[in-house]
Amino acid sequence: LAKTTQPISMDSYEGQEVNITCSHNNIATNDYITWYQQFPSQGPRFIIQGYKTKVTNEVASLFIPADRKSSTLSLPRVSLSDTAVYYCLVGDGAAGNKLTFGGGTRVLVKP
Amino acid sequence: EPEVTQTPSHQVTQMGQEVILRCVPISNHLYFYWYRQILGQKVEFLVSFYNNEISEKSEIFDDQFSVERPDGSNFTLKIRSTKLEDSAMYFCASSGLSRYSSGANVLTFGAGSRLTVL
Numbered sequence: 001l002a003k004t005t006q007p008i009s010m011d012s013y014e015g016q017e018v019n020i021t022c023s024h025n026n027i028a029t030n031d032y033i034t035w036y037q038q039f040p041s042q043g044p045r046f047i048i049q050g051y052k053t054k055v056t057n058e059v060a061s062l063f064i065p066a067d068r069k070s071s072t073l074s075l076p077r078v079s080l081s082d083t084a085v086y087y088c089l090v091g092d093g094a095a096g097n098k099l100t101f102g103g104g105t106r107v108l109v110k111p
Numbered sequence: 112e113p114e115v116t117q118t119p120s121h122q123v124t125q126m127g128q129e130v131i132l133r134c135v136p137i138s139n140h141l142y143f144y145w146y147r148q149i150l151g152q153k154v155e156f157l158v159s160f161y162n163n164e165i166s167e168k169s170e171i172f173d174d175q176f177s178v179e180r181p182d183g184s185n186f187t188l189k190i191r192s193t194k195l196e197d198s199a200m201y202f203c204a205s206s207g208l209s210r211y212s213s214g215a216n217v218l219t220f221g222a223g224s225r226l227t228v229l
Contacts, residue, residue, distance in 0.1 A: 032216075034217065038154070041200070041223070041225075042222055042223065043115075043202045043204070043220030043221050043222055043223050044154060044202070044218075044220050045220065046217050046218065046219070049217060087154075091216070097159070097166075097167060097216070098144075098156035098159060098167055098169065099156065099216075099218060100156065101146075101153050101154040101155070101156075102153065103153060104153075
């Protein structure tokens with residue numbers, strides 16, 4: 001399983017864009033990159049997933065360079081409710097295989 | 112939006128007792144999982160389950176733990192002879208992907224069951 005490295009924490013202010021970069025130098029050909037969000041005392045919640053280039057949904061964008069050794073989650077115009085821990089996970093997507101959560105990035109959005 | 116439902120939301124038990132945590136996965140999902148998160152620590156994989164069998168398990172998932180799908184809707188985690196260090200949030204998750212189809216696996220997690228062992 002590819003190991004991921006991401007910042008421990010980030011502070012931001014309401015209305016700003018937050019970009020969290022995750023390094024995964026040993027990503028395998030079959031691996032997908034998935035981001036989850038977790039609020040205190042709640043289960044992780046899927047945000048976005050990608051394999052290469054750029055993926056965008058109603059919540060976030062995910063930028064993946066050609067070498068796929070890193071990825072950047074972009075949260076546009078954050079609000080206080082976006083304060084959470086964000087996890088970058090890399091895996092081959094085979095159903096049933098475990099997802100390994102790292103320490104995540106704790107994002108604090110300030111007023 | 113379909114949800115994974117977990118009960119109880121909080122259980123307090125005495126050390127040495129057995130607990131059963133219950134989960135109702137999303138109805139058309141095929142794979143089921145248990146994870147746990149000790150307070151302030153990482154989310155840790157325990158076990159995955161498919162077609163009435165354990166698909167993969169971690170080193171944490173020893174003989175103290177067992178999983179079962181007793182009927183068509185419930186998925187349970189049994190913890191025998193609980194220890195203080197079993198105190199944690201236990202998350203159930205499910206995913207809808209067949210092992211034999213392409214694509215990427217996305218898990219839907221429940222809200223968790225908080226287990227407190229005294």
